[in-house]
Amino acid sequence: MPTPVSSPSEFAFELALCSHLEETTDWLPARQLGAAVASPGSRIIDICAVVPGPEFDERTAITEQDIPARAVESSVGAGKSVFWRDAFDCHPAQARRATDHAVEVGFFESEFRRGREYVRRAVRYPDDWFSKLVGIENKPDLGSPGDLLRQLRLDVSLALFDEVVLATESYVTGAHLNRIPDAVGVWRFDPDTGAKEIVREAKTLPTGTTGVEPVEYHSLHTDVALVSPADKRTARIRLAERAYGKGWRQYDLPACAHASVDSVGRPVCDHFGRVIDPGAECGKSCAGFDPADSPEFDRASLRESRTRWVSDPSGVTRRQSGLGRFF
Ligand code: SF4
Structure with a gap:
């Protein structure tokens, strides 16, 4: 007999909340993104939700x-092409990667002169494409908080997100609320019914001012790094962009006959009768594993049908290059 699971895993909770946000808001939720600046990788936020701004459609195009x-x-402009390396204020390897990716996605156009690559912007970047970034930390069971308070304190003092929210399935007591930083909003969410109660509203954080990021914890003190408003601005663009590109359904699906995908794109297993975390639960070590092809899953079509994200825009570069042939 399959093992019954009494409480949903954090993974299932996270997916249910992402799906709920897609259904009830115009936000674009994405999972598991880096949310530290001075010490990249030291803070991974469970969900980063991008709230569209007035120029959202320009970005999707x-x-x-x-x-x-x-x-x-970078200082790459729309007019005269510049030698790629002269336009960046960072390590040449990072500049190279950024240039290649910008060309690949149609944000830069490039041309070669005497073996050197020159680039220019193919399109204006719509700065107001997002109006807010909401960071959501999931802790279905407040009885095992782990590093929760330390993470939330970092989010508040760094203020990379406009709002930070703790989402839980647990009943939230006054004692819990007293311990959680004041600015952090609290939601109680039931992943089975989709019912969401706002226990406490999030306060708006000062994203435009210097942030304080704890980088090393000692028994009697904590080392911190100051993060300038300019570095925060770049980090916010990076976060918003990664969320836009990634979304929340980037898991591999198991090559098992019991696996399928439900109507909102969650991986489910008919052996256990629930949402599963393929990375953690599936494979030869699972008692129900039955080798087969992975289920088919058109992530892009599903995401496009449920959000304002556009899966295959015609692309500004291609349009302009096409026009360029006639002039
Ligand atoms: S490997 Fe196990 S958990 Fe994963 S789909 Fe197959 S039976 Fe279900």
């Missing part, structure tokens, strides 16, 4: 992928 933040912040 450029590419379905992320546009590299370094390219957006």
Whole structure:
């Protein structure tokens, strides 16, 4: 008999909340993105939701992928082409990567002169394409908080997100609320019914000012790094762009006869009768594993049908290149 699961895993909770946000808001949720600046990789936010701004449609017209933040912040302009390396204020390897990706997604156009690559912007970057970034940390069971308070304190003092929310399935007591930083909003969410109660509203964080990022914790003190408003701006563009390109359904599906995908794109297993976390649960070590082809899954069509993300825009570069042939 399959093992019954009494409480949903954090993975299933996270997917249910992403799906709920898609259904009830115009936000674009994405999962598991880096949300630290001075010490990249030290803070991964469970969900980053991008709230569309007035220029959202201009952004969707450029590419379905992320546009590299370094390219957006570079001095590559729309007029005269410049030698790619002269336009970046970072390590040449990072500049090279940003240039290649910007060309690939149609944000830069490039040409070669005497073996050197020159680039120019193919399109204006719509700065107001997003109006807010909401960081959501999931902790279905507040009884095992782990690093939760430390993570939320970092989010508030760094203020990379406009709002930070703790989402839980647990009953939230006054004692919990007292411990959670004041600015952090609290949602109670039931992943089975989709019912969401706002226990406490999130406060708006000062994203335009210097942030304080804890980088090393010692028993009696914490080392911090100051993150300038300019570095925060770049990090926010990077976060928004990665969220736009990635979304929340980027998991591999198991090559198992019991696996399928439900109507909102969650991986489900008919052996256990629930949403599964393929990376953690599937494979030869699972008692129900029955080798087969992975289920088919058109992530792009599903995401496009449920959000304002556009899966295959015609692309500004291609249009302009096409026009260029006639002039
Ligand atoms: S390996 Fe197959 S039976 Fe096991 S959890 Fe994954 S889908 Fe279900």
